Amino acid sequence: MGPAVVTVETSAFDGQKPGTSGLRKKTTVFQQEHYVENFVQATLSAVGEDVLRGKELVVGGDGRFYNDVMIQKILRICAANGVGKVVVGQHGLLSTPAVSALIRSLGSAGGFILTASHNPGGADNDCGIKYNVSNGGPAPEGVTAKIFDNTKTISSYKTVEGMADVDLATCGVTAVEVLDGFTVEVVDSTTNYVELMDKVFDLSAIKSLLSRPDFEFTYDGMHGVAGPYARRIFHEELGVPLASLHNCEPSETFGGGHPDPNLTYASELVARMGLTSSGAKSGASPDAIPDFGAAADGDADRNMVLGKEFFVTPSDSLAVIAANANCIPFFRDAGGLKSVARSMPTSAAADLVAERNSFPMFQVPTGWKFFGNLMDSGELGKEDLTPLICGEESFGTGSNHIREKDGIWAVLCWLSILAARNEDPAAPLVSVEDIVKDHWSTFGRNYYSRYDYENVESDKAAKVMDGLTAKIKAFKEQGAAALGMDDAPGFEISDCDEFEYFDKVDGSVSSHQGWRFMFADGSRFVFRLSGTGSVGATIRLYIEKYEKDDIDKPTAVALEGLVKVALDFSDLVALTGRKEPTVIT
Ligand code: G6P
Ligand code: ZN
Known part of the structure; x- marks a missing residue:
């Protein structure tokens, strides 16, 4: 007997609500019988059997523990639901940006x-699954709401009994005799993505920069899926020695680490670049420090960029890339950048670039999906806003070349800017620090920092936020005097609100997107609850202060007063018992 479609009875699980970036839970939660199957069936049903019948989907992941099991389950459920073909990355590996690129270039219906x-990954850490739609971007709210509804009422799913595991180690096509025929094609994880990067950038100009004897490049894949892409692009295409590419072998547990490219978790790279976890110089000998360093997160959509003894904040990175977009063929050939977008908590550095160039600037809630509508506005019958560059303070930068943020792309943007500034091989090297400082002297500097309080008990976090809501209400009703800030001279709040976004492209409204407190001089602090944690609540505090001329202070010094005001004002320390944040970026 060959493989046969069967209907398996199941019952609903609580809490299968896709968050900012899909469903993210402890691995042990995913390992429960029927858990993955329920979610995948709920997703396919939400997208619609009629839409998917005979169509193609893309599947791949960051290589974390349990992905291999999940992929085989997805293949069986897709086959049973009439999907025609699934394209899977070799060894199940595809970065998030590579999935987005692949869906777009193959014209697939979507992907997991x-x-x-x-x-972090592993048996005791986290797993996740997310569905992207045919434009290559995360499923919009309408779809995720339907998925969630389905997960609450599901009573059965379809799968294929007797279907052997598909060999994901070898590229090629496997046909499974089921329904109208179902095939799985295993593809090289990097080829399609590398072809795209070759179109977006002038790789030969970057190669000349990287071959300068006075320019040393280093990359940290953080044991995630960025590694294979880094080896293929930086080593094979651009000639960087393999010894300069660190942690570029994907590991199921990310080498036991936390694959998040920031000053705290990318500590190996940060030390190699001559910095400490607070961004201060470590005192290492500058001669031994590379000129450029970068890292990615587990699925390679985030990036951190460092110069020699110099940290580039993600907000500044966005502004610098936008200001120099014409160094990049993708933007230059399209007649130059048309608009810039950032998430609300991201600093206003990019706004200044937009203002100077008279681009429209969009401020959206946290979450990459909000950028997608702006990118597709032309197709939705509104003004075409592309090419568009967008970014978030959470180490995400990207453009309309795909519909996800893109860690390797961001590094190639920086290398393109460096290549353009260093065209004369005989002239002294213009460094990352030089480029950022030039930018500040033109636009002024948005000093910026984020404090994260991870794993706070949910009820305590709620108390902090309720307090802030009450303060906003008091301000609206009685003005600044009602805020009791007499002991903070020089800090008078000029406005405050809970951020709400009206999406002009599709008319949707997103409310309660963060508590904002603004000062007359353009400074502000913002509180938000993270949408991506898997236990308890993570409180984020974002602090920003603009200086036109005084651009050379350490960030911690520039922001000291404002941090104190924000902490006093929110009563965070007393309400949560947290004297210090878990991470400062
Ligand atoms: C993910 C999303 C981003 C978002 C980030 C921070 O990386 O893709 O769009 O900015 O999470 O989210 P959080 O809610 O944890 O601050
Ligand atoms: Zn990521």
Whole structure:
């Protein structure tokens, strides 16, 4: 007997609500019988059997523990639901940006990405699954709401009994005799993505930069899926020695680490670049420090960029890339950048670039999906806003070349800018620090920092947020005097609100997207609850202060007063018992 479609009875699980970036839970939760199957069936049903019948989907992930099991389950459920073909990355590996690129270039109906992004992996850590639609971007709210509804009422799913595991180690096509025929094609994980990067960038200009004897490049894949892409692009295409590419072998547990490219978790790279976890110089000998360093998170959509003894904040990175977009063929050939977008908590550095160039600037809630509508506005019958560059303070940068943020792309943007500034091989090297400081002297500097309080008990976090809501209400009703800030001279709140976004492209409204407190001089602090944690609540505090001329202070010094005001104002320390944040970026 060959493989046969069967209907398996199941019952609903609580809490299968896809968050900012899909469903993310402890691995042990995913390992429960029927858990993955329920979610995948709920997703396919939400997208619609009629839409998917005979069509193609893409599947791949960041290589974390349990992905291999999940992929085989997905293949069986897809086959049973009438999907025609699934394209899988070799060994099940595809970065999030590579899935987005693949869906777009193959014209697939959508895809599943198996990742919990920057969360640690392994039996005791996290797993995740997310569905992207045919434009290559995360499923919009309408679809995720339907998925969630389906997970609450599901009573059975379809799968294929007697279907052997598909060999994911070898590229090629496997046909399974089931329904109208079902095939799985295993593809090289990097080829399609590398072809795209070759179109977006002038790789030969970057190669000249990288071959300069006075320019040393280093990359940290953080044991995630960025590794194979880094080896293929930086080593094979651009000639960087393999010895400069660290942690580029994907590991099921990310080498036991936390695959998040920030000053705290990318400590190996940060030390190699001559910095400490607070971004201060470590005192290492500058001669031994590379000129450029970068890292990615588990699924390679985030990036951190460092110069020699110099940290580039993600907000500044966005602004610098936008200001120099014409160094990059993708933007230059399209007649130049048309608009810039950032998430609300990201600093206003990019706004200044937009203002100077008279681009429209969009401020959206946290979450990459909000950028997608702006990118597709032309197709939705509104003004075409592309090419568009967008970014988030959470180490995400990207453009309309795909519909996800893109860690390797961001590094190639920086290398393109460096290549353009260093065209004369005989002239002294213009460094990352030089480029950022030039930028500040033109636009002024948005000093910026984020404090994260991870794993706070949910009820305590709620108390902090309720307090802030009450303060906003008091301000609206009685003005600044009602805020009791007499002991903070020089800090008068000029406005505050809970951020709400009206999406002009599709008319949707997103409310309660963060508590904002603004000062007359353009400074602000913002509180938000993270949408990506898997236990308890993570409180984020974002602090920003603009200086036109005083651009050379350490960030911690520039922001000291404002941090104190924000902490006093929110009563965070007393309400949560947390004296210090878990991470400062
Ligand atoms: C993911 C999303 C981003 C978002 C980030 C931070 O990486 O793709 O769009 O900015 O999470 O989310 P959080 O809710 O944890 O601050
Ligand atoms: Zn990620």
